[in-house]
Amino acid sequence: MKGYSLFSKRLGRYKAYVLGVVASIVIVDLIGLLPPWVLGDGIDYVRKGGGDVRTFGLFAFCFVAIEVCRACMRFTWRRIAWDFSRKVELDLRNEFFAKSVKLPPAFFDGTTIGDLMSRATSDIDQVRMFFGMGLLTLFDTTTIVVTTLPILIWLNPRLTLYTTLPLPFLAVICWRIFIETHRRSRAVQEQMGDVTARVVENLNGIRVVKAYATEEIEIERFEDLSNVQVSLSLRLARIQAVFFPVFTIVLETGTLLVLWIGGSSVVRGDLTVGDFVRYTLYLGWLTGPMVGLGWTLSLYQRGIASIERLNEILLRPDPVDGASAPAATGDIEFRDLTFCFGEGRPNALEHVSFTVRAGTKVAIVGRTGSGKTTLVQLLTRLYDAPRGSIFLGGRDVRDIPAAELRKLVAFVPQDGFLFSDTLAENIGFSMETVDRAAVEAAAKAACLEEAITTFPEGYDQIVGERGVTLSGGQKQRACLARAFAADAPILILDDAFSSVDAETEDKVVANVREQGKGRTVFVISHRLSSIMDADQIVVLDKGKVVATGSHEELLKKAGVYADLWRKQQLQESLR
Amino acid sequence: MGLTHTAFMEEDVKKGFDPRLARRFFAYVLRYKGLLWSATILLFFFRISAIAAPWITKVAVDRYMNHPELPLDERLAGIHWLVLAFLGVMFVKIVTNYAETLTTQMLGQRVMHDMRMSVFRHLQTLSLSFFSRNPVGRLMTRVTSDVSALNEMLTSGVVALAGDLVTLLAAIGIMLHYDWRLTLVSFAVVPPMMLGTRIFRRVSRQIYRITRAKIARLAAYLSENLAGMKVVQLFRRERENSRRFGEYGRDLYNTHLRATLYSAIFFPFVDVMRATAVALIFWYGGYRTHQGHVTLGTLIAFISLVELSFQPLRELAEKYNILQSAMAAAEKIFGILDEKPEVLDAAQTEALPDVKGDVSFESVSFAYDAGNDVLHDISFRAKPGEMVALVGPTGSGKTSIVNLLCRFWDVRQGSVLVDGHDVRKVAQRDLRKRIAIVLQDVFLFTGTVAENIAMGDRTMPRERIEAAARAVHADGFIRSLPGGYDARVSERGSTFSAGQRQLIAFARAMAADPRIIILDEATSNIDTETEILIQDAMRTLLAGRTSVVIAHRLSTIHRADRIVVLHHGKIVEQGKHADLVAAKGMYARLHELQFEEAEAAPAAK
């Protein structure tokens, strides 16, 4: 029972809560035993011909007073139990987040945001439900059975035998129904996730859909999904529809037996009418919890399944990190680096070796898919290169804690991701508290200032999900500004000007030159004219270094680079 | 801190019950009259049979249990008959309950499917201007959760409410029938109940809305962080973002606690009210029984009936909230359905047979927002097979021209002609089937590479897909993927390099076999070599087809048959590369700039 120990370990953390829940629920149930008693006595009193209004009043008063006490206790346990379950939820969610920020990009490549979100929401919900309602119902049921059953037996043992016999079956049946219900509703939810994903994709890609006039195909695909959704939902409805009838059968069979056997007993004089009423009420007490028991069982099972799904994330080992020692910048060396993204894929990089002196500028050129992005991602340990293949200041980057390493790097990723926050927050992303002056300086250096002045909110403009409200060029420049603001000794620009128009690009490139002084700069670009001033140019092809050297050296070598250069020159100068 | 403002501020439609919306919604329901009637009838019988049990018990007590003067046999036989009656009622109850739940669900699901499809279908007809105004997140909820809210109203709101009404009326009817005085006494708790419910409804509705907004904020923050995890890690924001996430979570937790405070008060309150009603009945009823006005069985039945009528009252507040959110959802859904596409097909569309690819703009002026022209008096022509390049600084209107050619928007003045047909006179579908467009921001759909190239067209033969990929030099890298053309494309194609994504988009355009092809900064992430290869391939393959190319790198476009230079939405010059360079205008300057830098840089060292 792996799941069980997972549960009990978590339970142990919230001892005080659990005690509170148990105590209050037991009290509520004990008080709950009184009203049927009072009512039964009252009815017998009436039947025997009692007519004192004050006695009636006393009965009524007791009845209400008891109920008020019970209500107070109910209030207490609801508070404790819900507080408890929300606490569990909060803690789990925070753990989930704390874990996911530690997981490497490779992990995210292999999963979808939808799947992770479903773990963080519905699975955590399941666990919360168990810790809240589940535990509560469990204790509730136990107390009620333990207290009510003796009373029933004491009132009428034979009747009790007949009427309580079906109850355990009720519990089992309910449990099965709940489990099945859950299984089916999970399928419905997953399908709903697919439907949602389809809609989102359709809307995100609506321009493409319209451009290719594939609306009909989209509608057809969506209709298929929606139809599946309908049939899955009906499958769920069929099992849900069974529940109340089953519940009714068991409950009413009990009442039926009471009416039959109990009624006959009353007729024969073995039972008073008051006892009869009392009995009916107590029996009613017992049925609810039996359903509850089935429910708890199913909650428990679901909770375990969910905890296991959560643990696939939470118990994932942290990526091995270097010993925590401050890192300093220095020469960067790639030593026979070979890297592959996973089984069945070709090597993204093969036997890459070259050295970058601290404070120099290196350019990486190569065709699409030749491994340029991969190379700089390995340097920043977004993906981990094999040990002994990348060194910074003589230390293997694998021995440097990722956080320390990244402190030294300002990175402009190829596909700029911005958060739906203000521009200032986005540009000052690397700062603990956003320093407005630094942000503005960075924006200026990235030639973004002019654009910002046109925004109604200026630096406080919210950029929308993934920065949708910005143009491609503005987005790239915002990412550039973000890197400038990080003010790190190593600057990496991965095709950072591709969406910037030529005029602006010149200004930006000049600013980068300025900013890059005294820093180690990695530039990836397709426009050779913007990188030819690099101290060193590395030419990649299919993951291999085919040439290194300065612009002039490479031109002399008459290889791929010279070829490329000639082509671009030709194009540029063609009359 | 300003996370997803738009996403969670919009939840605010403060409307009560709107009969007009309700009528429109019920038009959908009335499509399934059979189901609707069956559900109603079944519901009626189910609720009536549920009321019968206390009544049978009453008869048993009054007629037989509490009547010592009758002969024992007769009393026992009476009990047995009642047991049989009870069994019958129980049977009816079970069967009707099962059938009613199923029919209601069927009805709900059918209606939901219909609504989902209408919204989705309608969205597909709307113009791009609509989508540029409405964020995806918001539109998505229209198709998903808003439709579900309506379904919920149908299955657990309206139907249950009708059922509760049946129960209440029947219970009150029976009670009145036996003793109206006692009934009135038990009604004494109704005013405080109503008051309590009202208050609870108000506070819970408000807190419910706040809770929803906070849940949405938390979820948005989480999913955004998951999506941008690389950036979070690169800039070492792990701790700070965890702290913020924890803060949002703590905030939600506090809201939850406040919400539970209200229901923790309300439900016990209802219990006390119920107990009070029972106590009142007992007090006054006991007295009346003693006086001989009321039988003991009636007294017992009253107690059961009061308990029975309290169940619906307990849930009334919740039902009301369901109704409210359904109304809000209906308003938003019908709001979308009422959106008229801004670009409409003409009533009489001209057929567009074999398109040759003759594109011309004739004095076109255009504005996204009225009174703010972004294109002024644009005229140019591309003859079949020609390549036209659009050049100009960002914001000069290049993409806007493309938008007009595809008729994503309509011109304000002038006309856009394809083979002499005004694009406003042909069906949008016919027009766009002849045009393929490749954008800078490539959008890949989840699915396989082949599906992406075929744009979901399952009938497209594999050879055509592969030929298209070969033509744009994407075949090599696709084959190296695990699964080749059937390799899975992850969300947004994250496992491809940016250039590879563009190559797939090129293949997509090729596979569409268009007469006119548009490249809007489509080569920005592709290296020069591959770009040249693609261009060559396109030129041979698109012989006799027209292309419109936008690029920042002038090298990409120097061989165009015509270069159109734009500035602030006006054409400042057009002509061939050589002519434009010779003319020493704006193009020549742009060209100089790129060229000079290439020359100057080595000298600077």
Ligand SMILES: Nc1ncnc2c1ncn2[C@@H]1O[C@H](COP(=O)(O)OP(=O)(O)O)[C@@H](O)[C@H]1O
């Ligand atoms: N996350 C990833 N998972 C699997 N394969 C990847 C991933 N990222 C890149 N690749 C593959 O690695 C190769 C090199 O990609 P990349 O470094 O992005 O090229 P580029 O030189 O264009 O930047 C490509 O074939 C690409 O498909």
Ligand SMILES: Nc1ncnc2c1ncn2[C@@H]1O[C@H](COP(=O)(O)OP(=O)(O)O)[C@@H](O)[C@H]1O
């Ligand atoms: N959907 C839109 N709604 C309103 N204005 C827009 C929209 N798209 C572009 N614009 C505006 O129209 C002008 C021309 O933009 P665009 O055609 O995209 O330029 P380009 O493609 O040359 O960079 C810009 O000022 C831009 O802000």
Ligand SMILES: [Mg+2]
């Ligand atoms: Mg790359």
Ligand SMILES: [Mg+2]
């Ligand atoms: Mg544009």
